Amino acid sequence: MVYRRLHLLKQIVIMNIKRRKKTASFISEEEMKRRKREVVISISIIAVVALLTFVENRIIHFGADIPVSNTILMFILININLLLLLLLIFLVFRNLVKLLYDRKRKVMGTKLRTRLVVAFIALSLLPTIVLFFFSINFITTSIEFWFNVPVEQALENSLDVGRSLYWHTEERNRFFMERISYQITTKKLLDTNNKKALSRYVQVVQREFNFNAIEIYADNATRITFALAPELEDKRFDVISADNLQKEIPPKGVRTVSERIPSGELIRTIGTIPFGSTPNNAQAFVVIARLMPPDLAKKMSSISRGFEEYQQIKLLKKPIQATYYITLSIVALLVVFCSVWFGFYMAKTISIPIRVLAEGILRVKEGDLSVNIAMVADDEIGTLVDSFNKMTRDLRIGRDQLELSARLLREQNVEIEKRRQYMEIVLKNVSAGVITLDAGGFITTMNKSAEKMLNLKSEHILRKSYKKLLDGQLLELAEDVMENLKSSRNDAAELPLKLAIDGRPMSFIMHVNALKDDAGQHMGMVMVFDDLTELEKAQRMAAWREVARRIAHEVKNPLTPISLSAQRLKRKYSDHIKEPVFDECTQTITDHVELIRNLVDEFSSFARFPTANPKPDDLPPIIEETLALYKEGHPRINFEFNVTDDIPVLNLDRQQIKQAMINLVDNAIGSIRNEGSIVISIAHDPILKIVRIEIADNGVGISDEGKTRLFEPYFSTKKTGMGLGLTIVSTIISDHNGMIRVQDNKPKGAKFVIELPV
């Protein structure tokens, strides 16, 4: 048993391990991998977008310095950025669609997930939108503000100042140029003879009017003479190209060119001689140069650059605004989608363990205790999952133990049932009758032998009190026994019992035992009884034979001397005594001795009754022969012989059977006073393998007391006869291993039933 239990435990453990292996992959590995991949993709996209944005920023700072074409690089970068952003959007939408689909399918946990996602989105969307619109507004107002302030005016004014500086310089130069041109023309200084005078004049003019330089060019653009201020003397001073000189002169009569030299900006105003003529008609050209100090020149150019830049920015105001909006929108979108995706992720991490737990609980509810949830989190939900796993494990172990106990119990039951059946079989097959009663006197069991002996059906008497079943003398007897058992210390009682069952006399020896439990409490009683009828009969028969033999022996011996003595008396004294009385007496003695001899012979024949010598023979002819003997002598009795079936050949002692039949028919005739009928029927019972002979008469019948003693010797209801007839019949039938019993013939008379084995 112990070994078997161990084996069972081992099986359970193996089953558990298998189950656990099965449930460990509750979330399929593929699904886990897919989720992990999604997370990695999303994070890398965000990282790449951030990196690209950073790089773009750097490139913008480098400006045109980096060798690669900015345009193409930026184009590529921005497109990649856009693509990645789209990918992120795609991921988010995919999750959204999945969530909607799950909701439609009513997948467990979607409601919670939706709620969480909505909460996360709302939480992230609200500040993002507020910030976005605030930023847009801020940028718009800022840009408007930049362009609204009077910077433009200031710049324009300073530019005007610069312009007027140039204009004034040119105007002054023009003023002097007009005079100089007039002087040169009137003094005819251009004549080749007056070359020196021209040089002198030029130098004088330069000194007088404090020009930085003054040059005179011939009409063929060669420089005739020039005069320089001391600050330009040691510097390189180039001629003006012919092209430049030949260019059209505006209506105001002068044209100004400027060039940068190390010591500042040189402003040269070109005029013609005579003043106002076209370059083609000019006799010569006058150039007055003024040097603008370097710091002033620088300031002028910075004013110019500042204005330029301002103009350009103003030109690009709208595009800049648009750019800001676009950038801001992209960033906002990125933030929104990132947060949405993060919302999905958080919702997933929160709702999945809950969903898994809920599914596990559902499965437990359906009776599947093999649920084991893989660790999905390391927080409180993780603890919950752990507790759940422990609970299901405990439940599982408990159930397995229960199963084991039930199995053991079943086995024990089977064993008990087997024992019970065995006991029942034993009881059924035991030759003694067994009847048990409970403490209240109700019959609880009755075995087959008891049923057979008492000719009762157990279902008719089970669970009934003996007080109801018995009456009269038997009830008294039973109550006496009960009382005895209860009162006496002795638990057992033994008593002989004689009963007539269905008209058959039966003799039993009954053992009654009180049943007591371990505590000595009365539980009922068991009655065991043996059928002693046949045994008693045999014993009585043997006793009677012994008696008969002795009587025959003891009585027969003196009979012959008595008879001989009587005959001798008669012979010797008959002639002497002529008394008829004498003769009569001797004759009586002789007759009665003969009668006694007959009686003794009958005794003797009973005592020395030969044992049967059966041989196969037909039964019906024997009966027919028997009946033939009586039919003639008893015309008022109707003899009937019924053979119902084919009677098989039996092992019979023909002579003895005939004797038995004669005795029985004789008996029947004796019971019929005047008219009547005797019916003999033979039937074959193939099931019981017997042949049943019934001899029924409608005579006076036999009393119950008579029935019990009918087959005993010297029991006779007739005046004549020794009462050995039926005893002999009984002996013959016993010798043929058969059985004889007497019953009442309904409605009148008696019926002898003989059963002979086939």
Added chain:
Amino acid sequence: MNRKSLVLLFGIIFCVQNLAFAQNATLTNIIVTNTRDDLLVYLNVEGAFTEKMKKAISSGVSTTFSYYLSFYQVRNLWLDNNIEDIKVTNTIKYNNLKEEYIVKRSWEKSGPQVTKSFDEAKKLMSEIDSLKIVPLKQLEKGTHYQLRAKAQLSKVTLPFYLHYVLFFVSLWDFETDWYTVDFIY
């Protein structure tokens, strides 16, 4: 969102971006001629100056036109033989202080041309005059030659980060098709 719609979306994005660059600039009056020693080309670009570009130039934005000239010897049943590739640039810059336009032409030996008139500056920017392509001695008599020309706005120098702006808003970019002139020497 399935793959098809993604492809469609990207297609639209690229098309829109390309459309932004399209302007109707053309090359006109392409004349190939020769001096005693050299082969010369004359050409004009028309429709290059938009209102916005004029505004930008007068705001002091330095703008460069690039001219691409390729000279081929045409060969039947074979790839044309590339004899010469020339790229020249015309750059304009407005000086608001002196209210004059300075046009610098890379193919002219003399320095930048200065003019007060925008029309003149425009003319200077959009024409190539007597640009030497190859010496005549490189050419063979009776051979089929081809000159291919194209003009485009190659560079607009904006201050600071404003380059960046152009990626979102294209203002004045142009690029002409390739124009070809065939002749037999």
